[in-house]
Amino acid sequence: MGMRPGVRGRQKPSSEAEQSYAADAALAGRRAELLDTASEAESQFRQAQARRAPDAELRRLALDLDSALTLRETHRLNDIPAVTYEPSPPTAPIAKA
Numbered sequence: 115m116g117m118r119p120g121v122r123g124r125q126k127p128s129s130e131a132e133q134s135y136a137a138d139a140a141l142a143g144r145r146a147e148l149l150d151t152a153s154e155a156e157s158q159f160r161q162a163q164a165r166r167a168p169d170a171e172l173r174r175l176a177l178d179l180d181s182a183l184t185l186r187e188t189h190r191l192n193d194i195p196a197v198t199y200e201p202s203p204p205t206a207p208i209a210k211a
Contacts, residue, residue, distance in 0.1 A: 141184065148184065155179040169198050 127135075141148065159175040167175075172195050 148182070152179070152182040152184075155182040169195055173197050 155175070155178050159172070159179045162172055162175050176195060
């Protein structure tokens, strides 16, 4: 049996490609668990948004959701709120000149 035209011996994938594939395959095996975790994290985040939770809580929940996601570009672009800067009160009285 001869080789088909245009088909040559394939190059062996790099070690890095094999490791990446193995990691992806392991994640695929946990798909249902990962989706449940992401769904719960999103639910908590959306509930906090609806009740107008403080920025610090929203940020924590948004970061929790971010770590639970495998496709997170949209979330990062739209849903992680910045924490409002609030200066701390002075610790010593200001001397008047």
